[in-house]
Amino acid sequence: MAVQPEGTPCWADAMFSDVEGAKSFYGEVLGWTFGEASSEYGNYTQAYSGGKAVAAVVPPMPGQEGQSAWCLYLASPDAAATAEKIRSEGGEVLMEPMKVGDFGSMALVRDPGGAVFGIWQAGVHEGFESIGEPGAYAWAEVFTREPEKSDAFFPAVFPFTAQQVQDDAVDFRVFNVDGNPVLGRMRMTDDFPPEVPSYVNVYFAVENCDEAVSKATKHGAVLRFGPMDSPFGRFAALSDPQGASFSVIDMKATQGDMPEMADVS
Template identity: 55%
Template sequence: MAAVPEGAPCWVDVLLPDLEAGKHFYGELFGWTFQEGEADFGYYTQAFSEGKNVCALAPTMEGQEDVPPAWSLYFASPDVQQTAEKIRRHGGVTLMGPMKVDVFGSMLMAKDPGGAIFGVWQAGSHKGFEKKYEPNSFGWAEVCVRETERVDAFYPAVFPYEVQSIRDETVDLNIWKVDGKPVAGRFKLPEATPAEIKPQVMVYFVVSDCDDAVATVRRLKGEVRMGPQDSPYGRFAIVYDQQGASFSVIDPHTTVGEAPV
């Protein structure tokens, strides 16, 4: 497997208080199968689609009871120590690590100047996604924040991003590119966004039919925050699993309108 370029998303996982309930929900929604982790690694459970790893489910550990269920995104780094230094130098905060995770790699968790939490991963034996951009796997991610000036200066200083800015009367979006290819973005939360929606990284999973996926979320006692709705990038919806972790589903083949430039 080729190395993931620096700054590109390489992994996602979700922290859940009830691992078995999470396996049921995501197994039904995406058809994932699971390989339970060892006790030494907190029962960190990898999920697979068509035999290829796509993400992991992590049970809440002792001392994490107040941490809400949430998806986390990890950006690839060739040197997590150097990335940590750049994060701190440019106004971010390291929350955990850098730390070595046995032979699998090294990681850190950090908070950007706008308040969104993200991870960084330096690959060891665990290289990241074996499947992405296909149905039932990772498709996209956006850092959603209210304050943009410091955030827009932060990420290109930490990672080697080229930035494409998209502005119109409804959208304030920066698309980050590595080697000319879009890898993720920064989305400004609209002023009307409820106060309880905190700065966060929104992870998108590709589905074959957005409306069917949303119906499954509802059947499994999840909630729909927005959509389904059409866009130039695909028909999508923002949803919660039955434990409260937020994510999006998108059918990128069902597009409406022209993408803003």
Template identity: 45%
Template sequence: MGGFPEGAPCWADATLSDLAAGKRFYGALMGWTFDEDAEERYGHYTTAFSGGKRVAALVPKRDGRMPTAWGVYFAAPDVAALAVRIRAAGGQLVTDPVQVPPYGTMAVAADPGGAVFGLWQAGEHAGFEKSGEPGAFCWTEVYARDTARADRFYEAVFGFEGRDLDETDGDYRTWSPAGSAPGPDTAFGGRCLLGDAFPAEMPDHFLVYFAVGDCDATAAACRELGGRVTAEPVDIPYGRMAVLTDDQGASFAILQKE
């Protein structure tokens, strides 16, 4: 498969201390099934499926210093060329491009504010086989303290077409692929102000969203499974959303679309 334009979110994974516990939590919460033959040479990187289609992955930590977190990957037809643009725009490479044969080539980068994201140049693994539907990825956004700097960086590196939203309470900008008309029909993510409502020690970061059929029921199930609801369900112009934290500390958002 293919079809992800450069800069489009194409994959997401969670780095966890306990892979088995992660499979139990997300299997119960999202209805995911998992690849039971994850290769040892790739650190038992475990693919999650919804309705038999690839939607995400769970990754066992290699050491305790790695953060427990969800991460997003952006499509990169040429990872090496994107790495040059990232450095030129003030970002840095956390992990230089490395081949993961036969699946593709990956790299990990950080923007000037420190928000970390991945790059994925597809081989046999193109990325999401399902998105925008319950049980699958539907959105991502970066929380930035210096929003003007973040906008300059992502729009220079990926050519994102930005659109500021007037209907939100804070500083929010949506992104659409390069060359498209910015708007709700083309947007795949955005940039949000990391303002005073957040702890001062919280760094810039990405938040990954998954679509669900019932936001309130999923939030309640998260609590029952040992996770936390860090932002209670609330109506927004595009549906109803909440921010959850799993039972190991990885945060993500859910969205029940209108």
């Protein structure tokens, strides 16, 4: 796939203290196969679905051990400039922009509400080779307790326009690039334990949501929510055996009418 427009999700990876365990789990649940670990880049290992690169797993760097989590990367034509913008808009740069050989340049950042994500300036590695197909990235949402901070921050840093779902029961917003939805923003309710910080929830597409959930729980995952029908597909939220949160969605199994959306500035 070509380099994605600025602000569009373009890659996802996760650190796992037990990389072999992660490979086994995601291989079973999402059908991933894995390339050779790149010792030059901290044993970074790409995951493939149908022969196309869809994500990566990596062991933690010394001193970086902790909770496993998926990291979503947003495309940037200039990682250094985007990092500066993030700072000026009240975000934090956790890892300064750095070149990763000729693959590209990356940075790790945090929005003012506490959600961590990455920036990717493509070199020869342009990002996802497949999107929306079973086993590949499908969608992502920023879950935050302080939506007003995210709502101001993201369109100030990226060329986003925003739409708000017109439903009093849910506080949900969609960010668009060139009229295409690229990222959701969900207010965290009291259903979330207070110790759970803001985070970016990554969805992977599957052939059948219920079967994926069954496989995941059989292999040690915890079901957090769902499976549930929606106009976007049947989905469920899980934590993998090492604690990394992710969701699965069958985008063919849609049910109900699309929600009404209103443009917001």
